Amino acid sequence: xKKKKAEKKSPMTHLSALxxxxxxxxxxxxxxxVNDNKELCIENYKSIETxxxxxxxxRSKNYAIGIGGRDLQIAAITDDEILIRGIICTLTLx
Amino acid sequence: xxxxRLLYYLRGYLVISVTGIYPERFLNVCANRHILLWNxxxxxxxxxxxxxxxxxxxxxxxxxxxxxxQIKILHKRxxxxxxxxxxxxxxxxxxxxxxxxxxxVANQFVWKLKIEGCESLTADYIxxxxxxxxxxxxxxxxxxxxKQLQNQMLIRxxxxxxxxxxxxxxxxxxxxxxxxxxxxxxxxxxYCDLVAAKDGVIDSMVITAGTPLVESGATVRRGDLxxxxxxxxxxxxxxxxxxxxxxxxxxxxxxxxxxxxxWSPVTHDTGRRENKYTLALFGWRLPLFHHGETSFNTYxxxxxxxxxxxxxxxxxxxxxxxxxxxxxxxxEKMSTESTIEAGxxxxxxxIDAMTAADATLTDCRITSSVLDDExxxxxxIAEYLENIAExxxxxxx
Numbered sequence: 287x288k289k290k291k292a293e294k295k296s297p298m299t300h301l302s303a304l305x306x307x308x309x310x311x312x313x314x315x316x317x318x319x320v321n322d323n324k325e326l327c328i329e330n331y332k333s334i335e336t337x338x339x340x341x342x343x344x345r346s347k348n349y350a351i352g353i354g355g356r357d358l359q360i361a362a363i364t365d366d367e368i369l370i371r372g373i374i375c376t377l378t379l380x
Numbered sequence: 381x382x383x384x385r386l387l388y389y390l391r392g393y394l395v396i397s398v399t400g401i402y403p404e405r406f407l408n409v410c411a412n413r414h415i416l417l418w419n420x421x422x423x424x425x426x427x428x429x430x431x432x433x434x435x436x437x438x439x440x441x442x443x444x445x446x447x448x449x450q451i452k453i454l455h456k457r458x459x460x461x462x463x464x465x466x467x468x469x470x471x472x473x474x475x476x477x478x479x480x481x482x483x484x485v486a487n488q489f490v491w492k493l494k495i496e497g498c499e500s501l502t503a504d505y506i507x508x509x510x511x512x513x514x515x516x517x518x519x520x521x522x523x524x525x526x527k528q529l530q531n532q533m534l535i536r537x538x539x540x541x542x543x544x545x546x547x548x549x550x551x552x553x554x555x556x557x558x559x560x561x562x563x564x565x566x567x568x569x570x571y572c573d574l575v576a577a578k579d580g581v582i583d584s585m586v587i588t589a590g591t592p593l594v595e596s597g598a599t600v601r602r603g604d605l606x607x608x609x610x611x612x613x614x615x616x617x618x619x620x621x622x623x624x625x626x627x628x629x630x631x632x633x634x635x636x637x638x639x640x641x642x643w644s645p646v647t648h649d650t651g652r653r654e655n656k657y658t659l660a661l662f663g664w665r666l667p668l669f670h671h672g673e674t675s676f677n678t679y680x681x682x683x684x685x686x687x688x689x690x691x692x693x694x695x696x697x698x699x700x701x702x703x704x705x706x707x708x709x710x711x712e713k714m715s716t717e718s719t720i721e722a723g724x725x726x727x728x729x730x731i732d733a734m735t736a737a738d739a740t741l742t743d744c745r746i747t748s749s750v751l752d753d754e755x756x757x758x759x760x761i762a763e764y765l766e767n768i769a770e771x772x773x774x775x776x777x
Contacts (some may be wrong), residue, residue: 311424333404333408333411334404334408335404335409336404337403337404337407337420337422337428338422339422345649359419359421359422360407360418360420360430361416361418361419361420362416362417363407363411363413363418363420364414364416365412365414367478368411374417379760
Protein backbone atom coordinates (compact mmCIF):
# COMPACT_ATOMS: atom_id res chain seq x y z
CA UNK A 287 0.00 0.00 0.00
CA LYS A 288 1.37 3.30 -1.09
CA LYS A 289 1.75 6.04 1.48
CA LYS A 290 0.19 9.35 0.67
CA LYS A 291 2.78 11.97 -0.01
CA ALA A 292 2.59 14.88 2.45
CA GLU A 293 2.01 18.15 0.65
CA LYS A 294 5.32 19.92 0.36
CA LYS A 295 5.44 23.47 1.67
CA SER A 296 7.73 25.98 0.02
CA PRO A 297 10.40 27.72 2.11
CA MET A 298 8.60 31.02 1.56
CA THR A 299 5.42 29.54 3.02
CA HIS A 300 7.39 28.51 6.11
CA LEU A 301 8.97 31.96 6.35
CA SER A 302 5.58 33.63 5.97
CA ALA A 303 4.17 31.52 8.81
CA LEU A 304 7.25 32.22 10.93
CA UNK A 305 7.15 35.99 10.46
CA UNK A 306 3.34 36.12 10.49
CA UNK A 307 3.37 38.02 7.20
CA UNK A 308 0.61 37.70 4.56
CA UNK A 309 1.27 34.72 2.33
CA UNK A 310 0.73 36.60 -0.93
CA UNK A 311 3.51 39.07 -0.08
CA UNK A 312 6.26 36.47 0.29
CA UNK A 313 5.10 33.32 -1.45
CA UNK A 314 3.69 34.90 -4.64
CA UNK A 315 0.42 32.99 -4.26
CA UNK A 316 -2.85 34.36 -5.67
CA UNK A 317 -4.67 36.95 -3.57
CA UNK A 318 -8.37 36.79 -4.35
CA UNK A 319 -10.81 39.52 -3.30
CA VAL A 320 -14.54 39.09 -3.89
CA ASN A 321 -16.93 42.02 -3.51
CA ASP A 322 -20.50 40.76 -3.22
CA ASN A 323 -21.15 38.46 -6.20
CA LYS A 324 -20.44 41.29 -8.62
CA GLU A 325 -16.71 41.87 -8.57
CA LEU A 326 -13.64 39.71 -8.19
CA CYS A 327 -10.03 40.81 -8.14
CA ILE A 328 -7.15 38.35 -8.44
CA GLU A 329 -3.57 39.36 -7.84
CA ASN A 330 -0.56 37.22 -8.75
CA TYR A 331 -2.28 35.25 -11.50
CA LYS A 332 -0.18 33.87 -14.34
CA SER A 333 -2.34 33.71 -17.46
CA ILE A 334 -5.85 33.40 -18.88
CA GLU A 335 -6.81 29.97 -20.15
CA THR A 336 -10.43 30.49 -21.11
CA UNK A 337 -12.50 33.62 -21.46
CA UNK A 338 -16.21 33.24 -22.09
CA UNK A 339 -19.25 35.18 -20.81
CA UNK A 340 -20.16 32.36 -18.40
CA UNK A 341 -16.73 31.01 -17.52
CA UNK A 342 -13.26 32.39 -16.99
CA UNK A 343 -10.32 30.11 -16.18
CA UNK A 344 -7.03 31.50 -14.97
CA ARG A 345 -3.70 29.81 -14.31
CA SER A 346 -1.85 30.67 -11.13
CA LYS A 347 1.45 29.38 -9.69
CA ASN A 348 0.09 26.14 -8.24
CA TYR A 349 -3.42 25.61 -9.54
CA ALA A 350 -6.15 26.79 -11.90
CA ILE A 351 -8.80 29.27 -10.81
CA GLY A 352 -12.24 28.81 -12.34
CA ILE A 353 -14.89 31.50 -12.16
CA GLY A 354 -18.39 30.61 -13.21
CA GLY A 355 -21.31 32.97 -13.60
CA ARG A 356 -23.18 35.19 -16.02
CA ASP A 357 -22.17 38.23 -18.09
CA LEU A 358 -18.58 37.92 -16.92
CA GLN A 359 -16.19 40.47 -18.28
CA ILE A 360 -12.62 41.52 -17.64
CA ALA A 361 -12.89 45.10 -16.42
CA ALA A 362 -9.11 45.60 -16.34
CA ILE A 363 -6.07 43.45 -16.87
CA THR A 364 -2.41 44.03 -16.03
CA ASP A 365 0.54 41.65 -15.79
CA ASP A 366 -0.18 40.64 -12.16
CA GLU A 367 -3.75 41.72 -11.51
CA ILE A 368 -7.09 41.04 -13.15
CA LEU A 369 -10.46 42.55 -12.29
CA ILE A 370 -13.56 40.59 -13.25
CA ARG A 371 -17.11 41.95 -13.12
CA GLY A 372 -20.44 40.25 -13.69
CA ILE A 373 -22.68 37.88 -11.76
CA ILE A 374 -20.25 35.49 -10.05
CA CYS A 375 -21.77 32.13 -9.04
CA THR A 376 -18.86 29.76 -8.51
CA LEU A 377 -15.18 29.98 -7.70
CA THR A 378 -13.12 26.81 -7.98
CA LEU A 379 -9.46 26.21 -7.16
CA UNK A 380 -8.09 22.99 -8.70
CA UNK B 381 -8.38 52.71 -11.71
CA UNK B 382 -10.54 55.82 -12.06
CA UNK B 383 -7.44 58.01 -12.24
CA UNK B 384 -5.88 55.72 -14.84
CA ARG B 385 -9.09 55.82 -16.89
CA LEU B 386 -9.19 59.63 -16.59
CA LEU B 387 -5.58 59.83 -17.73
CA TYR B 388 -6.34 57.62 -20.71
CA TYR B 389 -9.39 59.78 -21.52
CA LEU B 390 -7.18 62.87 -21.54
CA ARG B 391 -4.58 61.12 -23.72
CA GLY B 392 -7.17 59.45 -25.93
CA TYR B 393 -8.05 55.78 -26.25
CA LEU B 394 -9.33 53.29 -28.81
CA VAL B 395 -12.03 50.65 -28.73
CA ILE B 396 -10.64 47.71 -30.68
CA SER B 397 -11.91 44.37 -31.88
CA VAL B 398 -9.61 41.36 -31.60
CA THR B 399 -10.44 38.32 -33.78
CA GLY B 400 -8.55 35.07 -33.70
CA ILE B 401 -8.58 31.39 -32.78
CA TYR B 402 -7.22 31.98 -29.31
CA PRO B 403 -7.78 35.63 -28.20
CA GLU B 404 -6.94 34.70 -24.57
CA ARG B 405 -3.31 34.39 -25.66
CA PHE B 406 -3.47 37.93 -26.97
CA LEU B 407 -4.62 39.10 -23.50
CA ASN B 408 -1.80 37.19 -21.80
CA VAL B 409 0.89 38.61 -24.07
CA CYS B 410 -0.48 42.15 -23.62
CA ALA B 411 -0.44 41.69 -19.85
CA ASN B 412 3.15 40.41 -19.94
CA ARG B 413 4.24 43.38 -22.05
CA HIS B 414 2.56 45.83 -19.58
CA ILE B 415 -0.07 46.97 -22.09
CA LEU B 416 -3.14 48.00 -20.13
CA LEU B 417 -6.46 46.78 -21.48
CA TRP B 418 -9.82 47.47 -19.92
CA ASN B 419 -13.50 46.74 -20.55
CA UNK B 420 -12.59 43.46 -22.23
CA UNK B 421 -15.86 42.04 -23.55
CA UNK B 422 -16.14 38.59 -25.12
CA UNK B 423 -18.07 38.42 -28.39
CA UNK B 424 -19.26 35.47 -30.48
CA UNK B 425 -16.87 33.73 -32.86
CA UNK B 426 -13.67 34.11 -30.87
CA UNK B 427 -13.92 37.87 -30.87
CA UNK B 428 -13.05 40.34 -28.12
CA UNK B 429 -13.78 44.02 -27.75
CA UNK B 430 -11.53 46.02 -25.47
CA UNK B 431 -10.19 49.51 -24.79
CA UNK B 432 -6.55 50.50 -25.15
CA UNK B 433 -4.66 53.78 -24.86
CA UNK B 434 -3.69 55.47 -28.14
CA UNK B 435 0.01 55.38 -27.25
CA UNK B 436 -0.15 51.67 -26.38
CA UNK B 437 -1.80 50.82 -29.69
CA UNK B 438 1.50 51.12 -31.57
CA UNK B 439 2.81 48.21 -29.44
CA UNK B 440 0.06 45.91 -30.69
CA UNK B 441 1.22 44.84 -34.22
CA UNK B 442 4.04 42.58 -32.90
CA UNK B 443 1.62 41.09 -30.37
CA UNK B 444 -0.96 40.48 -33.11
CA UNK B 445 1.65 38.77 -35.30
CA UNK B 446 2.82 36.59 -32.44
CA UNK B 447 -0.64 35.51 -31.34
CA UNK B 448 -2.21 35.32 -34.80
CA UNK B 449 -5.11 37.69 -34.23
CA GLN B 450 -6.56 40.46 -36.37
CA ILE B 451 -7.05 43.84 -34.76
CA LYS B 452 -9.57 46.39 -35.96
CA ILE B 453 -10.21 49.86 -34.56
CA LEU B 454 -13.90 50.32 -33.81
CA HIS B 455 -13.99 53.76 -32.17
CA LYS B 456 -11.62 56.56 -31.25
CA ARG B 457 -12.46 58.26 -27.99
CA UNK B 458 -11.09 60.78 -25.49
CA UNK B 459 -10.19 64.45 -25.33
CA UNK B 460 -7.79 64.55 -28.33
CA UNK B 461 -10.56 63.09 -30.53
CA UNK B 462 -13.01 65.67 -29.21
CA UNK B 463 -10.57 68.50 -29.87
CA UNK B 464 -9.82 67.19 -33.36
CA UNK B 465 -13.54 67.32 -34.16
CA UNK B 466 -13.71 71.00 -33.19
CA UNK B 467 -10.54 71.90 -35.08
CA UNK B 468 -12.25 73.47 -38.09
CA UNK B 469 -15.12 75.01 -36.13
CA UNK B 470 -13.77 78.39 -35.05
CA UNK B 471 -17.09 79.87 -33.87
CA UNK B 472 -17.73 76.84 -31.69
CA UNK B 473 -14.20 77.03 -30.23
CA UNK B 474 -14.59 80.78 -29.62
CA UNK B 475 -17.98 80.20 -27.96
CA UNK B 476 -16.47 77.52 -25.77
CA UNK B 477 -13.63 79.82 -24.71
CA UNK B 478 -16.08 82.68 -24.00
CA UNK B 479 -18.30 80.34 -21.98
CA UNK B 480 -15.43 78.94 -19.92
CA UNK B 481 -14.04 82.46 -19.32
CA UNK B 482 -17.49 83.73 -18.30
CA UNK B 483 -17.90 80.83 -15.89
CA UNK B 484 -14.48 81.46 -14.35
CA VAL B 485 -15.19 85.20 -13.96
CA ALA B 486 -18.71 84.61 -12.62
CA ASN B 487 -17.39 82.17 -10.07
CA GLN B 488 -15.18 84.82 -8.54
CA PHE B 489 -18.29 86.23 -6.83
CA VAL B 490 -20.52 85.01 -4.05
CA TRP B 491 -23.89 83.99 -5.47
CA LYS B 492 -25.34 82.04 -2.62
CA LEU B 493 -25.23 82.59 1.11
CA LYS B 494 -26.47 79.85 3.41
CA ILE B 495 -26.71 80.31 7.15
CA GLU B 496 -27.03 77.34 9.47
CA GLY B 497 -27.39 76.94 13.22
CA CYS B 498 -29.67 79.86 14.09
CA GLU B 499 -31.83 79.33 17.17
CA SER B 500 -33.11 82.59 18.62
CA LEU B 501 -31.44 84.80 16.03
CA THR B 502 -32.89 84.91 12.53
CA ALA B 503 -30.98 84.14 9.35
CA ASP B 504 -32.00 87.57 7.99
CA TYR B 505 -30.39 89.28 10.98
CA ILE B 506 -27.14 87.33 10.46
CA UNK B 507 -27.26 88.12 6.72
CA UNK B 508 -27.66 91.82 7.52
CA UNK B 509 -24.70 91.76 9.90
CA UNK B 510 -22.60 89.79 7.38
CA UNK B 511 -23.37 92.47 4.79
CA UNK B 512 -22.11 95.11 7.24
CA UNK B 513 -18.89 93.09 7.52
CA UNK B 514 -18.55 92.93 3.73
CA UNK B 515 -20.05 89.55 2.84
CA UNK B 516 -23.19 89.69 0.71
CA UNK B 517 -24.56 88.28 -2.53
CA UNK B 518 -22.24 89.61 -5.25
CA UNK B 519 -19.15 90.05 -3.02
CA UNK B 520 -15.82 89.48 -4.72
CA UNK B 521 -14.88 86.03 -3.42
CA UNK B 522 -11.08 86.40 -3.13
CA UNK B 523 -11.64 89.41 -0.85
CA UNK B 524 -13.71 87.40 1.62
CA UNK B 525 -11.33 86.84 4.50
CA UNK B 526 -12.93 84.13 6.62
CA LYS B 527 -10.77 84.80 9.69
CA GLN B 528 -11.38 88.54 9.66
CA LEU B 529 -15.07 88.00 9.03
CA GLN B 530 -15.32 85.67 12.02
CA ASN B 531 -13.66 88.21 14.31
CA GLN B 532 -15.80 91.10 13.08
CA MET B 533 -19.01 89.11 13.40
CA LEU B 534 -18.25 87.91 16.92
CA ILE B 535 -17.65 91.53 17.96
CA ARG B 536 -20.73 92.91 16.18
CA UNK B 537 -23.14 90.17 17.28
CA UNK B 538 -22.57 89.51 21.00
CA UNK B 539 -25.19 86.73 20.97
CA UNK B 540 -22.82 84.57 18.90
CA UNK B 541 -20.35 82.23 20.54
CA UNK B 542 -18.85 80.73 17.39
CA UNK B 543 -19.00 81.32 13.66
CA UNK B 544 -17.45 79.42 10.77
CA UNK B 545 -17.25 80.58 7.18
CA UNK B 546 -16.87 77.87 4.56
CA UNK B 547 -16.44 78.93 0.93
CA UNK B 548 -17.54 76.30 -1.56
CA UNK B 549 -17.17 77.86 -4.97
CA UNK B 550 -19.74 80.62 -5.35
CA UNK B 551 -21.57 79.44 -2.27
CA UNK B 552 -20.62 80.59 1.20
CA UNK B 553 -21.84 78.50 4.08
CA UNK B 554 -21.91 80.31 7.41
CA UNK B 555 -22.39 78.13 10.47
CA UNK B 556 -23.19 79.84 13.73
CA UNK B 557 -23.59 78.78 17.33
CA UNK B 558 -25.38 81.04 19.74
CA UNK B 559 -24.04 81.94 23.13
CA UNK B 560 -25.77 80.53 26.19
CA UNK B 561 -26.67 83.66 28.11
CA UNK B 562 -25.46 83.71 31.72
CA UNK B 563 -28.16 83.81 34.40
CA UNK B 564 -29.10 87.18 35.86
CA UNK B 565 -26.85 88.28 38.70
CA UNK B 566 -28.60 87.77 42.00
CA UNK B 567 -27.90 90.39 44.62
CA UNK B 568 -27.51 88.26 47.70
CA UNK B 569 -27.88 91.22 50.06
CA UNK B 570 -31.32 92.23 48.68
CA TYR B 571 -34.18 91.53 51.07
CA CYS B 572 -37.04 89.31 49.91
CA ASP B 573 -39.61 86.75 51.09
CA LEU B 574 -40.82 83.52 49.55
CA VAL B 575 -44.53 83.36 48.72
CA ALA B 576 -46.69 80.60 47.26
CA ALA B 577 -46.96 80.80 43.47
CA LYS B 578 -49.89 78.35 43.43
CA ASP B 579 -52.53 76.82 45.71
CA GLY B 580 -51.48 73.48 47.17
CA VAL B 581 -50.57 71.28 50.11
CA ILE B 582 -46.94 71.48 51.18
CA ASP B 583 -45.09 68.19 50.85
CA SER B 584 -41.48 69.04 51.68
CA MET B 585 -39.36 72.11 52.36
CA VAL B 586 -35.64 72.89 52.06
CA ILE B 587 -34.96 76.40 53.40
CA THR B 588 -31.41 77.74 53.12
CA ALA B 589 -32.10 81.36 54.16
CA GLY B 590 -35.03 83.03 55.95
CA THR B 591 -37.57 82.12 58.59
CA PRO B 592 -40.10 79.43 57.57
CA LEU B 593 -43.69 80.39 58.44
CA VAL B 594 -45.42 77.18 57.31
CA GLU B 595 -44.86 73.47 57.88
CA SER B 596 -45.18 70.32 55.80
CA GLY B 597 -48.81 69.30 55.37
CA ALA B 598 -50.08 72.89 55.52
CA THR B 599 -52.56 74.06 52.90
CA VAL B 600 -51.52 77.30 51.24
CA ARG B 601 -53.17 79.62 48.78
CA ARG B 602 -51.52 81.61 46.06
CA GLY B 603 -49.71 84.65 47.51
CA ASP B 604 -49.44 83.26 51.05
CA LEU B 605 -46.17 84.10 52.79
CA UNK B 606 -44.11 80.91 53.15
CA UNK B 607 -40.67 82.13 54.21
CA UNK B 608 -39.92 85.53 55.67
CA UNK B 609 -36.67 87.31 54.94
CA UNK B 610 -36.77 89.06 58.30
CA UNK B 611 -34.65 87.22 60.87
CA UNK B 612 -35.71 88.08 64.40
CA UNK B 613 -33.22 87.19 67.10
CA UNK B 614 -34.47 85.73 70.41
CA UNK B 615 -31.34 87.07 72.09
CA UNK B 616 -32.39 90.67 71.84
CA UNK B 617 -30.35 91.56 68.76
CA UNK B 618 -31.76 93.87 66.10
CA UNK B 619 -33.77 92.09 63.38
CA UNK B 620 -31.79 91.34 60.18
CA UNK B 621 -33.15 91.36 56.64
CA UNK B 622 -31.92 88.58 54.31
CA UNK B 623 -32.81 87.22 50.92
CA UNK B 624 -34.96 84.14 51.46
CA UNK B 625 -33.77 81.04 49.65
CA UNK B 626 -35.20 77.56 49.41
CA UNK B 627 -37.40 75.05 47.62
CA UNK B 628 -40.91 74.33 48.80
CA UNK B 629 -42.50 71.36 47.11
CA UNK B 630 -46.28 71.16 47.27
CA UNK B 631 -48.96 68.93 45.82
CA UNK B 632 -50.81 71.07 43.31
CA UNK B 633 -54.02 70.06 41.57
CA UNK B 634 -55.05 71.11 38.10
CA UNK B 635 -58.49 70.52 36.69
CA UNK B 636 -59.59 70.95 33.11
CA UNK B 637 -62.90 70.16 31.50
CA UNK B 638 -63.67 70.33 27.82
CA UNK B 639 -66.29 68.99 25.45
CA UNK B 640 -64.95 67.03 22.45
CA UNK B 641 -66.74 66.16 19.26
CA UNK B 642 -66.71 62.52 18.14
CA TRP B 643 -66.05 63.80 14.61
CA SER B 644 -62.32 63.92 14.13
CA PRO B 645 -60.70 65.80 11.22
CA VAL B 646 -58.53 63.59 9.00
CA THR B 647 -56.29 65.14 6.36
CA HIS B 648 -55.30 63.16 3.28
CA ASP B 649 -53.86 63.71 -0.18
CA THR B 650 -56.23 64.25 -3.07
CA GLY B 651 -53.58 62.97 -5.48
CA ARG B 652 -53.23 66.32 -7.28
CA ARG B 653 -49.73 67.73 -7.44
CA GLU B 654 -48.15 70.85 -8.84
CA ASN B 655 -44.47 71.53 -9.37
CA LYS B 656 -43.08 75.06 -9.57
CA TYR B 657 -39.54 75.51 -10.83
CA THR B 658 -37.31 78.50 -10.22
CA LEU B 659 -33.95 78.97 -11.88
CA ALA B 660 -31.20 80.31 -9.62
CA LEU B 661 -28.77 82.12 -11.88
CA PHE B 662 -25.84 83.95 -10.31
CA GLY B 663 -27.87 85.37 -7.45
CA TRP B 664 -31.01 86.05 -9.48
CA ARG B 665 -34.12 83.92 -9.16
CA LEU B 666 -36.10 83.45 -12.34
CA PRO B 667 -39.50 81.73 -11.94
CA LEU B 668 -40.10 79.33 -14.82
CA PHE B 669 -43.63 79.67 -16.18
CA HIS B 670 -45.29 80.52 -12.86
CA HIS B 671 -46.09 83.51 -10.71
CA GLY B 672 -45.52 82.15 -7.25
CA GLU B 673 -48.36 80.59 -5.30
CA THR B 674 -50.29 77.46 -6.14
CA SER B 675 -53.97 77.24 -7.00
CA PHE B 676 -54.61 74.76 -4.16
CA ASN B 677 -56.36 76.06 -1.04
CA THR B 678 -54.94 73.47 1.33
CA TYR B 679 -51.62 71.95 0.49
CA UNK B 680 -48.30 70.61 1.74
CA UNK B 681 -45.23 72.09 0.11
CA UNK B 682 -41.88 70.34 -0.21
CA UNK B 683 -38.88 72.26 -1.42
CA UNK B 684 -35.94 70.69 -3.19
CA UNK B 685 -32.84 72.35 -4.50
CA UNK B 686 -30.53 71.13 -7.24
CA UNK B 687 -27.16 72.83 -7.48
CA UNK B 688 -24.78 72.67 -10.39
CA UNK B 689 -21.45 71.95 -8.79
CA UNK B 690 -18.19 70.14 -9.40
CA UNK B 691 -17.65 68.20 -6.20
CA UNK B 692 -18.25 70.80 -3.51
CA UNK B 693 -17.52 73.70 -5.87
CA UNK B 694 -20.81 75.51 -6.54
CA UNK B 695 -20.92 77.04 -10.02
CA UNK B 696 -23.57 79.68 -9.34
CA UNK B 697 -26.38 77.86 -11.16
CA UNK B 698 -29.19 75.91 -9.60
CA UNK B 699 -32.78 74.84 -9.90
CA UNK B 700 -35.35 74.98 -7.12
CA UNK B 701 -38.45 72.86 -7.19
CA UNK B 702 -41.44 73.35 -4.93
CA UNK B 703 -43.85 70.43 -5.01
CA UNK B 704 -47.36 71.27 -3.82
CA UNK B 705 -49.60 68.38 -2.83
CA UNK B 706 -53.27 69.20 -2.39
CA UNK B 707 -54.76 68.18 0.93
CA UNK B 708 -58.38 67.53 1.80
CA UNK B 709 -59.90 67.38 5.26
CA UNK B 710 -62.70 64.95 5.97
CA UNK B 711 -64.36 64.14 9.27
CA GLU B 712 -64.46 60.60 10.60
CA LYS B 713 -66.65 59.46 13.47
CA MET B 714 -64.66 58.02 16.36
CA SER B 715 -65.90 55.71 19.08
CA THR B 716 -66.66 57.21 22.51
CA GLU B 717 -63.56 55.52 24.00
CA SER B 718 -61.29 56.94 21.30
CA THR B 719 -62.77 60.41 21.80
CA ILE B 720 -62.17 60.19 25.56
CA GLU B 721 -58.59 59.01 24.99
CA ALA B 722 -57.89 61.81 22.50
CA GLY B 723 -59.50 64.37 24.83
CA UNK B 724 -57.47 63.10 27.77
CA UNK B 725 -54.22 63.53 25.84
CA UNK B 726 -55.19 67.05 24.73
CA UNK B 727 -56.08 68.13 28.27
CA UNK B 728 -52.99 66.53 29.78
CA UNK B 729 -50.79 68.39 27.31
CA UNK B 730 -52.54 71.66 28.18
CA ILE B 731 -52.02 71.01 31.89
CA ASP B 732 -48.38 70.07 31.31
CA ALA B 733 -47.82 73.44 29.68
CA MET B 734 -49.15 75.18 32.83
CA THR B 735 -46.80 73.42 35.26
CA ALA B 736 -43.17 74.21 36.10
CA ALA B 737 -40.45 72.42 34.13
CA ASP B 738 -39.34 70.31 37.11
CA ALA B 739 -42.89 69.34 38.19
CA THR B 740 -43.67 65.62 38.37
CA LEU B 741 -47.06 64.05 37.80
CA THR B 742 -48.09 61.99 40.83
CA ASP B 743 -51.73 61.24 40.12
CA CYS B 744 -54.21 61.69 37.29
CA ARG B 745 -57.97 61.09 37.34
CA ILE B 746 -60.22 61.18 34.31
CA THR B 747 -63.98 61.42 34.27
CA SER B 748 -66.19 61.64 31.23
CA SER B 749 -69.82 62.01 30.35
CA VAL B 750 -71.65 61.70 27.03
CA LEU B 751 -73.51 64.96 26.44
CA ASP B 752 -75.23 63.88 23.23
CA ASP B 753 -74.65 61.60 20.21
CA GLU B 754 -71.81 63.73 18.95
CA UNK B 755 -70.21 65.27 22.05
CA UNK B 756 -68.30 63.83 24.99
CA UNK B 757 -67.21 65.93 27.97
CA UNK B 758 -63.86 64.97 29.48
CA UNK B 759 -62.50 66.16 32.82
CA UNK B 760 -58.88 65.63 33.84
CA ILE B 761 -57.75 66.20 37.42
CA ALA B 762 -53.98 65.93 37.67
CA GLU B 763 -51.85 66.09 40.80
CA TYR B 764 -48.32 67.42 40.44
CA LEU B 765 -45.47 67.77 42.89
CA GLU B 766 -43.79 71.08 42.16
CA ASN B 767 -41.78 73.88 43.67
CA ILE B 768 -44.20 76.70 44.46
CA ALA B 769 -41.72 79.08 46.13
CA GLU B 770 -41.64 82.48 44.44
CA UNK B 771 -39.46 85.40 45.45
CA UNK B 772 -41.34 88.48 46.46
CA UNK B 773 -39.92 91.77 47.68
CA UNK B 774 -42.27 93.34 50.23
CA UNK B 775 -43.10 96.99 49.69
CA UNK B 776 -41.58 99.25 52.35
CA UNK B 777 -44.15 101.24 54.28
